[in-house]
Amino acid sequence: MRELPADFFRTPHAFYQQLRAEGPVHQVRLRTGVHAWLVVDYDAAKEVLRHPDVHKDPHAPRGAEARRSAAGGSGVTAANPRLSLHLLNSDPPRHSRLRKLVTPAFAPARMEALAPRIVAIADDLLDAIDRSTGAGPVDLLAEYAFPLPITVICELLGVPVEDRARFREWSAAVVDTLMSTPEGIRAATDAIVDYFDDLVARRRAEGLGEDLISQLLLATEEGDRLSHDELISMAFLILVAGHETTVNLIGNSVLELLADPARYLALRDDPAGVTPLVEETLRHNGPVNVATLRYTTAPVHLAGGVIPEGELVLVSVASANRDERHFASPAAFDPDRGTNGHLAFGHGIHYCLGAALARLEARIALTRLVRRYPQLRAAVDDADLRWRESVFIRGLLELPVVPVGTPVVR
Template sequence: MTQENLADPLFLANPHPTYARWRTEGPVRRVALPRGIDAWVVTGYEEARQALTDPRLAKAPRGPQSYSVNTAISKHMLAADPPDHTRLRKLVAATFTTRRIEGLRPRIEEITNGLLDEMSSHDHVDLIDAFAFPLPIQVICELLGIPVDDRDKFRSWSGDIVAGSEVTGAERMKAALGALVAYIRALLDERRDRLGDDLLSGLIAVRDSEDRLTETELISMVFLLLIAGHETTVNLIGNGTYLLLSDRDRWERVRADRSLLPNAIEEFLRYEGPVEMSTARVATESFSFGGQRISAGDVVMVSLLGADRDAERFEDPDELRFDRRHNAHLAFGHGIHYCLGAPLARLEAMVAFDKLLNRFPKLRLAVPATDLTWRPGVLIRGLSSLPVQL
């Protein structure tokens, strides 16, 4: 089988045709990751669900192909296997509750209104800079109890980290990781002296009998919440707005019938989801999977974007359909690693789209859709910018 290269600029600009071709050839195939590491990529829907729950595919870094960049940020639940994952998720879930998230609705609405007020003083804006980014980063900062004034630092650090060293360069990525870890460490030291009602204080104080998060686990968990807590929603709002504006009929339909909005958001997640690839898994033993022989130590990646357009699971997968029912997409993952923040992302998206549609009914793209560019890397699927005319 010919090995594919995921660093190809054409693939990064639009991976969907490649994923479609791969699925016709088989649900699992060998590729060369941009990092220069060979890996298996899963693009079939059923195989993706299996891979996301298969205990033979471990998340914890092992062996010479370890993806751990820095021990200080590799001890969160997304990078752990049971029983460590079970313990970490239980501790975090005790503070990241549905009640706490739903209680954020008034504040999310207030932040959204403020951002839209600020946008209204302009004729043109970059919707990513003006709206899609500041909304979720302000929400996660307030949830954690972190100064919102530092949000531009997080954006710079996060961008360098999720793009990967093959895009930003090893030294720049290392510097971003080091700066963010140092920031979190100082924040934890400061917060211990004045615990409050914020999530960060909750993570410091949470206990399960005699168990609690270690210092390294705390740093790792705050790192995960900061990165995942805004990256997913930034790209959900950005990608969704792009999909609405690239076909005027879609925008007008949802604006006229707001009951379509919940289904529309789920379809945005399926059709152009904010996370392209799952984080890496490593085979702990050799076994056959998806028609291929996976060897112990092999790296396996799951293409959430590819699986969510599998015609074996979704009717008319390349059509954006707001009447789609039972939309069991994998945009937030599956199994024990299903995104803990999915309810928050959905809540922010509902508020954001509803108020955007109300405030700017004539919103339009300010440039041809073909001029838009996508962020580099294979982890995140999001636009670099989204110029709009208000």
Template structure:
């Protein structure tokens, strides 16, 4: 099959407006099309809502055994094995087994039990934001609030001591968007992260406590339990997916509300709307731009297009969540929008296991922020905000605000 020319890549556009326009251009070319990513990898991009939903649940669109991540030619096999044996990188029956074991430790009760601690962390961080923003001084909400909150929550959940969290933050920033970093930088960060996870696992085996990692180490069903590579891979996934994505849901959501003051006023007037507001923000600016890449195990026909076997398939979640066939006026933020099934957390068997935690953190964080600071506003023009380059995550590089 002839290679289609590269499309304008939304993943490297520097401003929110330019990236949104590039996503719209990509979607306008058709819901399923072949393209070449900025990394040089040929893929099938799926931008339509119905088509993406179908691809995410199709039995012949599979994850396989890893191998599609950044710089795989440069990643040592032992390191790849320690990162790849998790839910997002497996298919049934392995996926079914892993999800059953992990769900036994990652329970709704454990997540709901975090709410008082999340509220305490939010209150402390907002005190620091208030002090930094006295007399109208600009404050970068990303570094003072967006990053510290989920970093602290996921660290508390898993059991990462406070004196190692700065290291973890630096390793994770590289690991989650490895495609925009040199191979040696990615491998060094991933190696450091996996080495540290192994240290943590050894500590929890010796001295278990009431945290998720101790639960994952101990969980078993019958004679089954997580292997060493499955443990490191699951913690790697939880650290990366449970931290950076929530940061950018919170900060991206705040940006969207500040740029739509009529919607912000509605939320302030009716705070009981917050759960529905978070769903609309997930649809509108969901931090996961794409799903984890998959491959076709056989020829697959989606959206009137046949994708041959052995091809990389990439559902573009942000584009699908702006499909006008599914969401009327999709480019308008509307916190009163009737409930609709967005794809921000994926769909099917790989639907995000951590979605309840992300929703809880975002609801508490955004609700407390807008209640605490009635004068909250952007400290720069919207067009001066910039985004990180990256395939998976479309987050801001900074969010300067004024709070007084």
């Protein structure tokens, strides 16, 4: 039985490399005392993510619901049961039904149409940084990487942007489970339910618009619609997953850029390089450490091990994306490697519905940033950076930078 090392959240990859050398799957003890099976290599991860005997519904195997709670939730599973009806807690056929109903709202063309507005949001945030600082340090997460995607999500859902501070507080309580109390998680999820209950009631009373809540209210497939609680749960999932991934994708991408000034200047001179850079960040230092919780409903046989029935399973996409058997020199950050097949957004039927939006926001955030600050530099050493204590999210608590350089005026 392995335990997560003391420095796991700061440097998880040394631990993962050691585990991969020993085998594809390991029993681990989480800091909450719960036992789980941790999948660490690429082929085993893909197999588990699509295996018919590995389920998402915590009520499927005996005892899984209790272990899920003790493990600290799933990052998008909440104390309030009304928030547990979303895609990431569902298996077919219910998952198929829900996915079919909500997929049109996330069509790639619909997401790409948001690009001009995302550019405007990014530029407004950079303007605010210009007004509030001289050449002194600024926390790029707090001032840019967080407000950009949460503003996009607020506008998509049709909620006031001034509520984004509350959204950040609620989301952090749900995702950073090792830093939250059960009472804090319950309070946050109850507040989310109350908020979206009121929002949906107002939409029904005042008339539907172009926002995502209205589109989900209108969504119909062969006469089927989302129930009220399904709609609330989906809005919760969109709120949490819709910005948490992107916040940390932006932050981790900037960190990769700052590690090599030549790389930063290359992106400034050739913005087209942002696409491979984002994809390599997703592989090398993506925003998801471990995928949301899964449970075995029968013994699952993998090369090198068997996970018994009724067990809690954690798939480390961060480890799989650095598997030496699948990626050459995986510890090196190389946007020119032509990264294909990384698992940062999952695999199989639970592949992230918002992947296109996350990629779009990250590309825009990075290109506008390097355009505005051609010589941005870190304000602290890497050793002084603090990482979030979340099993599921791989992201910084702060990213202090000095916004220097002659900006390109828009």
